[in-house]
Amino acid sequence: MKQIAMIALLGLASTAAFADGAIAQPPKAAACFACHGENGHSKTEMYPVLAGQYANYIAHALTEYKDGKRKNAIMNGQASGLTKEEIHDLALFFGSQQSDLYTPSVHGALKQ
């Protein structure tokens, strides 16, 4: 019974962390900010917004860059030194940021 309560509490705690976007900044995230903006809110057209992107998509992209499957002179270099754990942490961090991104639709008025 005590164990079940503990698990329930842990579950609640992690849900709360996600909802806040309050995941601690991983050590290597600052390097990403240079191009992708603070916390992934890119202000540069060529560099995608990372804030609020799906975490497992970010992890997939970083893994492809690391493996050289997806080619980009800057990103291949950046990702080559990342471990699996670091990719996981970076993906969760950027994915948990308040989002500029959304699921699009072909119906309705354009956003400005």
Added chain:
Amino acid sequence: MMKFVRVGAIVAAITLSLPALADGNVEAGRIKANTCMGCHGIPQYNNAYPTYRVPKLGGQHRDYIVAALKGYRSGERPHKTMQAQAANLSDQDIEDIASYLEHSPAHK
């Protein structure tokens, strides 16, 4: 003197119209983006294998989307489905779709 003014006015008119040309046609993009919505228009939609969510494109920078679609079209960026989708897109189609996605309405 008048000649310089006239030339200046023409140059200014061309310069001012350039961003509009480069931006693509947003309403044409709305129609061309229809196919994209089969996957990208569904919240939390999963890529089958490997499993990850297809990225949110609403609000993404247009220049990045243009680069992504051209990368798929040339085959440089891997993803079989996206390569097939991009294969028949013209430069204009890509500009239109990217311009649309940057300002598209959100899924409700």
